[in-house]
Amino acid sequence: MDNRSDIWLGVDAIKARFIALSDKVWATPEVCYTEARSSAEHLAELRHQGFRMTENVAGIPTGLMGEWGEGGPVIAFLGEYDALPGLSQEAGVAESRPVEVGGHGHGCGHNLLGSAALLAATAVKDWLAAHKVPGRVRYYGCPAEEGGAAKAFMVRSGAFDDVDIALTWHPSSFWEVVVTPSLANTRADFTFTGRTSHAAVSPHLGRSALDAVELMNVGVNYMREHMPSDARIHYALLDAGGIAPNVVQAHARVRYSIRARDLPGMNELVERVHKVAQGAALMTETKMEMRIVSAVSNVLPNTPLEETLHRIMEELGPPHFDEADKDFATKIRSTLTEKDIGTVYQAIGMDPTDRPLADFLVPLDAKRNPQIGSTDVGDVSWVVPTVQVHAPTVAIGTPFHTWQVVAQGKSPAAHKAMVQAAKAMAGLGVKALTEPDLIAAAKADLKKRTARTPYVSPLPDNVAPPLDMSLN
Numbered sequence: 262m263d264n265r266s267d268i269w270l271g272v273d274a275i276k277a278r279f280i281a282l283s284d285k286v287w288a289t290p291e292v293c294y295t296e297a298r299s300s301a302e303h304l305a306e307l308r309h310q311g312f313r314m315t316e317n318v319a320g321i322p323t324g325l326m327g328e329w330g331e332g333g334p335v336i337a338f339l340g341e342y343d344a345l346p347g348l349s350q351e352a353g354v355a356e357s358r359p360v361e362v363g364g365h366g367h368g369c370g371h372n373l374l375g376s377a378a379l380l381a382a383t384a385v386k387d388w389l390a391a392h393k394v395p396g397r398v399r400y401y402g403c404p405a406e407e408g409g410a411a412k413a414f415m416v417r418s419g420a421f422d423d424v425d426i427a428l429t430w431h432p433s434s435f436w437e438v439v440v441t442p443s444l445a446n447t448r449a450d451f452t453f454t455g456r457t458s459h460a461a462v463s464p465h466l467g468r469s470a471l472d473a474v475e476l477m478n479v480g481v482n483y484m485r486e487h488m489p490s491d492a493r494i495h496y497a498l499l500d501a502g503g504i505a506p507n508v509v510q511a512h513a514r515v516r517y518s519i520r521a522r523d524l525p526g527m528n529e530l531v532e533r534v535h536k537v538a539q540g541a542a543l544m545t546e547t548k549m550e551m552r553i554v555s556a557v558s559n560v561l562p563n564t565p566l567e568e569t570l571h572r573i574m575e576e577l578g579p580p581h582f583d584e585a586d587k588d589f590a591t592k593i594r595s596t597l598t599e600k601d602i603g604t605v606y607q608a609i610g611m612d613p614t615d616r617p618l619a620d621f622l623v624p625l626d627a628k629r630n631p632q633i634g635s636t637d638v639g640d641v642s643w644v645v646p647t648v649q650v651h652a653p654t655v656a657i658g659t660p661f662h663t664w665q666v667v668a669q670g671k672s673p674a675a676h677k678a679m680v681q682a683a684k685a686m687a688g689l690g691v692k693a694l695t696e697p698d699l700i701a702a703a704k705a706d707l708k709k710r711t712a713r714t715p716y717v718s719p720l721p722d723n724v725a726p727p728l729d730m731s732l733n
């Protein structure tokens with residue numbers, strides 16, 4: 262029996278606890294930086310497994326790190342457990358049915374993400390113990406991926422300084438190595454302050470902060486024609502100034518997310534959006550304050566890790582879905598549009614098929630045309646060689662950040678996919694622990710990629726983890 266099948270049996274032997282952990286986290290959906298119960302569950306499991314714990318990583322109460330082993334290389338598994346607002350949804354049904362109207366929900370599958378990363382870390386710990394090999398395995402519990410950039414703050418605090426390689430995964434439609442880049446992303450709040458007044462009796466004395474927000478948004482929307490086509494800008498109104506049209510709105514706040522291919526491109530756009538905000542304040546005679554909430558870098562690829570992971574995933578194969586898994590996925594599929602399904606196939610350069618669930622490995626060199634988001638895994642990837650797995654937890658075509666993801670978050674298919682993701686990551690972890698050349702090659706690749714553009718944190722020095730970001 263080779264090392265990898267050995268580690269895979271190890272994953273199977275302990276998986277039940279981690280499936281239960283995932284279901285528990287699914288049932289307590291907590292948004293950015295409020296993950297008290299979810300992180301406590303992870304902490305309890307790490308303690309139970311005998312990891313040495315560091316809490317409050319980077320000054321974040323829901324950030325944690327568990328380590329096991331002595332000497333040797335340091336292999337890090339990155340987990341997440343934050344949910345999304347407004348996506349409350351029952352599990353196991355193929356129609357929109359909130360558990361709690363307006364409640365949160367695991368619309369990006371981070372309940373699975375964190376639990377499978379912890380499963381992989383624990384299986385590698387068991388393997389190290391059984392083989393008496395030097396080496397350290399770590400699990401990083403990383404909160405607030407959905408906009409809080411916890412990993413970027415953790416990188417800045419030095420939490421990854423002595424890590425040799427980092428492994429993580431994300432729920433997906435497909436079984437593949439993640440090779441698509443992600444966008445650098447800054448979130449900034451723009452707060453306008455005006456002067457309240459009676460909107461009919463003395464409108465000339467009022468200065469509307471709400472007008473300023475509207476003009477800022479119009480200005481930014483006019484910018485769109487003159488920015489790189491793969492950049493993205495979106496906004497959410499945090500404060501529209503109140504509910505009374507007859508009271509001139511003296512305060513208003515808008516949160517922007519500004520994304521581009523790389524940090525220089527992103528910083529340029531942030532500066533232009535800032536100018537538009539200044540213009541809106543000038544036009545409305547209001548005051549404007551800008552606050553950077555958080556920021557993440559684009560993900561750097563790592564060819565040696567990607568190629569090795571691909572071979573491991575080939576050997577392992579996709580999860581084995583049964584008829585019941587396919588039946589539920591088919592029901593979910595009936596709630597999707599042809600465009601939903603076409604978009605995910607387009608991302609991997611394949612013509613759509615009728616398969617409800619992915620039972621194939623996407624080729625490493627597929628002609629991808631992805632619609633991409635951002636992730637704070639990006640910042641880790643600039644300082645530590647990093648690689649990510651996509652495992653098929655959802656019916657092919659399921660768009661993320663929707664009720665359909667929440668509805669599938671505890672399905673037997675999702676459980677199988679999370680276990681398969683853990684096996685792929687643990688397999689790579691064991692390979693790195695036994696083949697020092699792999700870590701050396703991964704580090705050389707990172708060094709080459711950052712030779713001309715060394716890592717600079719996208720976070721301004723004076724920006725601390727925005728622990729209050731979910732409170733408005």
Ligand SMILES: Nc1ccc(C(=O)N[C@@H](CCC(=O)O)C(=O)O)cc1
Pocket residue numbers: 369406407408409410431446557633634635636637661
């Ligand atoms: N494999 C994935 C990784 C990240 C996401 C995602 O939705 N991330 C958020 C986080 C944004 C951020 O970290 O800046 C986004 O793009 O809006 C989705 C799939």
